[in-house]
Amino acid sequence: MSQSFDIAVVGATGTVGETIVQILEECDFPVGALNLLASAESAGHSVPFRGKNMRVREVDAFDFSKAQLVFFAAGPAITRSYSPRATAAGCAVIDLSAGLPVEQAPNLIPEINAELLASLPKPFQVACPSPSAAALALVIAPLRAVLDIKRVTVTACLAVSSQGREGVTELARQTTELLNIRPLEPKVFDRQMAFNVLAQVGTPDAEGHVALEKRLVAELRELLALPLLNVSATCIQVPVFFGDSFSVSIQTAGPVDLKAVGKLLDDAAGIELVDAGDYPTAVGDAVGQDAVYVGRLRQGIDDTAELNLWVTSDNVRKGAALNAVQVAQLLIKDVV
């Protein structure tokens, strides 16, 4: 089959947008025309694709009838402004910005809920969940076969790249200043990020929850199809450049069969299970990898109805760009 598809990437100069372009090339996605789009400030930059430097154009001037499939990888306001034009022009829309309501664009992870597509109207509008929800749902979804899951408690240790390139530059700058014993003036983060852990990512609401945590809880319930699942989520910012890590404790209705859990994870698509005794890390295992890594499987201390585990994932790849391209591969089978 040699059919190809005309693609647009909105937010092409951001970390995630650039990685989408890179993965489209790596996986030989049948790209016809590739339209790289961004805000007026970023237009004019260029992004490499198949040996050429592709010029980034302004999204506002784009004629969406020239694309069949659009990735929205800029902010949610951009998605809300331009996705109606894309949909009206008949484009399939993949939203990575959480810009659209879930009723309009449900979250999709091909390994978990690919069957969802059959029930959606065309042109498709689907969303990619937050990197944290993508990693956790991928690990927890297969466990539903052997565990009656009552509660998930997670501390998500987020890399500074979750704040885009500015986060990465800022951690490097702060680290250098501190090692050279120069005074530190935090930008990007609200205080010292180097050699420190920040307990809060974003501004809390009156109840003390931040948007990122509320999004994670809602997306996990949606992706796992467990709308009443109790989820306690704390997102913290750690001085790591790339790769998120998750400390997870799952409470179940009955005893956890660790062997069965291990076998399910071993067989599950998109997951690498690390041997007992060893464990994955953001830097060592997650970064640049397509799989989500899992380790430290263990019951609770004196509690057989508890499963603890450790998860690492590349927040830019499987957490965002890779999942978006995998969704696109699913869509083009059926759609565009």
Next chain:
Amino acid sequence: MSQSFDIAVVGATGTVGETIVQILEECDFPVGALNLLASAESAGHSVPFRGKNMRVREVDAFDFSKAQLVFFAAGPAITRSYSPRATAAGCAVIDLSAGLPVEQAPNLIPEINAELLASLPKPFQVACPSPSAAALALVIAPLRAVLDIKRVTVTACLAVSSQGREGVTELARQTTELLNIRPLEPKVFDRQMAFNVLAQVGTPDAEGHVALEKRLVAELRELLALPLLNVSATCIQVPVFFGDSFSVSIQTAGPVDLKAVGKLLDDAAGIELVDAGDYPTAVGDAVGQDAVYVGRLRQGIDDTAELNLWVTSDNVRKGAALNAVQVAQLLIKDVV
């Protein structure tokens, strides 16, 4: 009252031992003779006290009848070797090494279970819990007045100083190597610690638990006098020099009254409650401080029977040396 007490500090050249000496000076502890002791390798070093450099002598040659109160701040094997001599000589023993069984030397945090002393035989043998248990017990203990606590789930983000001076030097060295794009050869830690998070501190047993986690669970149950409490503990190593951080989720039998919780913490000794919206960090609030800092108090998302909070503590001071000196202050009222 001008009574003074002859003191011995075993492990005086370590991070905790040195801090004990420093705090004895800061708080004007009525020190008579101060005997600084260490292994043969460290003997001959000196440690400052009240404007003098005190020579560190070999523990094996020490006559314990020359002290009334001994801090054991070296490894557990050293405590097991020398504490019988100290006890036989009539010294009160404060063990910071987890070297003695809990039946022989129960854990003591003056703010929580000072009344324990009345039931102990003399000469006293008491223990200081791990820095993590000390910080968490201090925060959770007062909450028992308003919460029927069913389960505590904690991810403890430990500073590299929990591995002593070698941990601190190694994080600095690794960071410099990486920033200078030189190849990294991890020592002290089993892999890259700079810009990374390690999921496991120590070697796991057949069930996947590490000693530090088992100790934390046992000590929390003991200090809170809740022997059947479910505790899920994950200790991770983060690239922070000093100061531990804890992500804590507490499940209760009934709804959590956040106002009552806030008031209890505000009134509790040894605790600083940070205003809603703000949060404490290891670097900003814990290091060099005697208090344990608490912030991000909030219920669960859609679960009023859940209390989430964030705790930071100086792992060397309140977590270890300060608590030991506070225990000593309690003992000398009654004892030596």
